[in-house]
Amino acid sequence: MTESSQEPPQAPQAPPELAISEQVAVYQREFPNVDPQVETIVSTLSRLSRRMTVAYGRHLNDLGISSADWEVLKALIVAGAPYRLGPGELAKRIGxxxxxxxxxxxxxxxxxxxxxxxxESNRVRVNIELTELGREKWLESMRMAAVFEESLLQDATPEERSELAGALGRMLRRVEDSQPDAQGRTDDLAPDDSER
Amino acid sequence: MTESSQEPPQAPQAPPELAISEQVAVYQREFPNVDPQVETIVSTLSRLSRRMTVAYGRHLNDLGISSADWEVLKALIVAGAPYRLGPGELAKRIGxxxxxxxxxxxxxxxxxxxxxxxxESNRVRVNIELTELGREKWLESMRMAAVFEESLLQDATPEERSELAGALGRMLRRVEDSQPDAQGRTDDLAPDDSER
DNA sequence: CCTGAAGACTTTACTAGTGTAGTCTTTCGT
DNA sequence: ACGAAAGACTACACTAGTAAAGTCTTCAGG
Known part of the structure; x- marks a missing residue:
């Protein structure tokens, strides 16, 4: 029984998917202007991120929490001890x-x-506080994630890791430059999966 | 009037977000076992992907289509001329x-x-076929994406691009190894954003 | 002391998108 | 020709979100 107790509603089945190289070939066929190298990077990044989201989702499912729950746990953890925020503040931080x-x-x-x-001091306000269970769930999610993430990077030497971090960081900076008003501006279209 | 005609309902405002290095510091504070380098890579990757999804969403919004629509357009394009599939087949491919x-x-x-x-030949079946408008929308989305993606990688030399593609590809392979049954197995938790 | 305004959270109504189950139409084998 | 199977559509329910109205607490001013 690796199955978790509460199943969220689910897509019907696994869609068979093209390999990245095949997909890039399709794009070249249908839209000749495409740069294969750029498209390979972007498609791989996109698929990797999606698979990672699925993997995290499984971990969370095994823990019996949703990614929406996790997002709230994270916000409280980031706030630091005593892991307490008001609903309004939480809403603002999560968007x-x-x-x-x-x-x-x-x-x-x-x-x-x-x-x-x-x-106590201002009875208009409400405090949302992490329970020991909530904190433990978050910690457990981090333990599972750490193992998973290390396995993803097991091929990479420290130098390669450093280069990868640098390359991704430069791309992130470029995105943020291109979204000027958008320090995490989530408008227009929800990104839907919560950030780690 | 850069605003598009149809506004989807939107999140209330921009959540202020921690820099990646700050977030990694928080994780180290709350969960000492974390590997900062790994966590930096993963967090950057995650945020980058999210920002890219937002950017694509804006492009699509400007075109007046949703990412769900785009997903269907892509499936028909991938199928190739005459860009025609049945609803059931489409559903299967998209999940x-x-x-x-x-x-x-x-x-x-x-x-x-x-x-x-x-x-015509089998009147139980229904054909969903791309219109010229649909194809043009997809092509336009690719044009916008190509400009955007090139801007993300403007810092990177061909060698760096090649290394990046390799590193991401190895990570993707590791994820897929860790999700054996999952050739795009979207079960358990929907990834929610459509792949490019 | 009482009243009214402001603030913070909750409640209600509504929307969008999806899954499940059942229905209808066409096809094909006997 | 008839019955069963297949494919698509319809009806209904559920989730999660936004927007706007409502409720309760606090605090300032007469």
């Missing part, structure tokens, strides 16, 4: 409306990942 | 149920991106 955060917190409180309580 | 595909095709036919017609 959701407060109303959506209310629902998420409902689910997560029921699952025991966080507690919701009114602030 | 959707036939019912969901019916709705997508409804929208896209209304928008003039595809046509739906019964097959």
């Amino acid at each position: 959701l409306t407060p109303a959506a955060m209310t629902h998420r917190v409902d689910r997560m409180a029921t699952a025991g990942l966080v507690t919701r309580s009114r602030d | 959707l149920t036939p019912a969901a595909m019916t709705h997508r095709v409804d929208r896209m036919a209304t928008a003039g991106l595809v046509t739906r017609s019964r097959d």
Whole structure:
């Protein structure tokens, strides 16, 4: 029984997929202006990221939490001890409306990942606080991720890793330059998968 | 008027985001076992992919199509001339149920991106065929993407590009090895953003 | 002390997209 | 010709989100 208890609704089956080189060939056939090398990099990056998202999703599924839950756990962890923020602040950091955060917190409180309580000193405010369970789930997700990520990079020497980090970092800078107003500006189209 | 006509509902505002190095520092603080170099690579990759998805989403928004639409256009393009597939086959290739595909095709036919017609020789079957408009939209999306992608890699020499493609390709192979049954197995958790 | 305004969260109504199950139409074997 | 199978569509339910209205607490001013 590697199956987890709660299955989210699922796509019907595995779509057979073209190899990257085949896909680039298709693009060249249908759109001759394409640069094969650039397209190979971009397609590989895209598929890699997607597969990683799927892998993380499995890990989280095994832990019994959703990626939406994980996103909230992460925000609380990033906030640091005592791992406590208000719903509004959480919503702002994650890029959701407060109303959506209310629902998420409902689910997560029921699952025991966080507690919701009114602030002592100002009873208008509400505190969302990570429970020990929530923190443990996050830590466990990190343990699983660390193993997984190391396995992805097992071929790479420290020098190669360093070059890879540099190359990706330069690409990221270029993207951010091209999205001026967008320090994480998630408008226009939701990216949908939460960042690690 | 750079604004597109049809605005999808949107997240309320830009969440302020940590720099990658800050985020890695947080992970080290909260989970000491983390390898900073690995985490830097993975976080950069993740954020880069997300930003790219946002950028593509803007391009598509300017074209007046959704990423779900684009996914269908791509499948028809990949199928090659005469750019025609049945709903069931499309659903299989994209990883959707036939019912969901019916709705997508409804929208896209209304928008003039595809046509739906019964097959002449076998009147149970339905053919979804790319219109000239649909093909032109896809080509335009590729033109925009090509400019954008070249700008991302403007720093990289051909050698660096080649190394990057190699490194990402090796990582992708490792992921696929770790997801044995998963030739694009989209189960368990939907990746949500369509691959380029 | 009471009243009214502002702030923070919640509730309600609605939208978009998808899965499940059932229905309809056409085809094909007997 | 008839019955069964296949393919697509329809009806319904569910999830997760936004937007806007509502509720409750706090605090300032008369």
